[in-house]
Amino acid sequence: MKLWMKVTAVVLLVYTHTAGLLFDVPRLPILNETIRALYFHVPMWFGMILLYGMSIYYAIRYLRNPLEEYDIRSVEFAHVGTAFGILGMLTGMLWARYTWGAFWHGDPKQNGAAITLLVYLAYFVLRGSLENQEQRARLSAVYNLFAFAAMIPLIFIIPRMQSSMHPGSGGNPGFNAYDLDASMRIVFYPAVAGWFLIGYWIATLRVRVRKLLLIDTAS
Amino acid sequence: MKYVLTLVCLLAAAVVRAQEQVEMADTMRAEGKIYVIVGIVLIVLAGMLVYLFMLDRKLSNLEKERGNRTS
Numbered sequence A: 001m002k003l004w005m006k007v008t009a010v011v012l013l014v015y016t017h018t019a020g021l022l023f024d025v026p027r028l029p030i031l032n033e034t035i036r037a038l039y040f041h042v043p044m045w046f047g048m049i050l051l052y053g054m055s056i057y058y059a060i061r062y063l064r065n066p067l068e069e070y071d072i073r074s075v076e077f078a079h080v081g082t083a084f085g086i087l088g089m090l091t092g093m094l095w096a097r098y099t100w101g102a103f104w105h106g107d108p109k110q111n112g113a114a115i116t117l118l119v120y121l122a123y124f125v126l127r128g129s130l131e132n133q134e135q136r137a138r139l140s141a142v143y144n145l146f147a148f149a150a151m152i153p154l155i156f157i158i159p160r161m162q163s164s165m166h167p168g169s170g171g172n173p174g175f176n177a178y179d180l181d182a183s184m185r186i187v188f189y190p191a192v193a194g195w196f197l198i199g200y201w202i203a204t205l206r207v208r209v210r211k212l213l214l215i216d217t218a219s
Numbered sequence B: 001m002k003y004v005l006t007l008v009c010l011l012a013a014a015v016v017r018a019q020e021q022v023e024m025a026d027t028m029r030a031e032g033k034i035y036v037i038v039g040i041v042l043i044v045l046a047g048m049l050v051y052l053f054m055l056d057r058k059l060s061n062l063e064k065e066r067g068n069r070t071s
Helices: A003-022 A032-064 A068-099 A108-128 A133-161 A185-218 B002-019 B026-030 B034-070
Strands: none
Touching: A003 A032, A003 A185, A003 B034, A032 A068, A032 A133, A032 A185, A068 A108, A068 A133, A068 A185, A108 A133, A185 B034
């Protein structure tokens, strides 16, 4: 990862943590000041989806050309993506406690996100249960395709088809519900980019550690 | 007369709604205490990012060391 990407990530995050607390936000009942949680909660999920996207990208590359490098990249992106997802879940639960009244509502969006995380946890269980490196890499790459394909209806489609309190669900398009003046976009999108870059960075660090360990076992 | 009264009532309702302010942390902002929070959040963020940079450099050193040994 190039230095300018790391610096960009730092600049974006410093900006969003400042602007996210200081800039004007729409004054809406129930949400009140907690609307600012959007700047910190939603980028975790966007980051997770983008990191899982990187993971499936390397899974496909592995299936086309079985190099161990691609397998390592695929698993580490999935790993960081899951960490982002867990943070998104915890922040969402805290936010739900104060706006919906309880940590867990069984809301379609919450359930879909929880099942997605379980699907990806099973990916690590699958990997852990196979000894042979090539077999593990190939089977988990195929499973990765199914996991990503399962995530799309679970997070994007099913919550929109049912009544969900989560914005962007139950027929509501995107988060236009409280994004009337677009003033929030100038903080939200940089936050997504910044957090994705941080996730990408951590994943590359983990890939490098794995490679060092490979050299260790080989020699 | 009935219509005028209805109109007045509607206008009054609109005025009342406009004055109904949604409660926000305005006092904290007016007192400038929000900057304390911004400062604290930025210190924690900076600490985490510096830590990440240091990890990155440590890993680079390790890689260099290994590269020398194998060649």
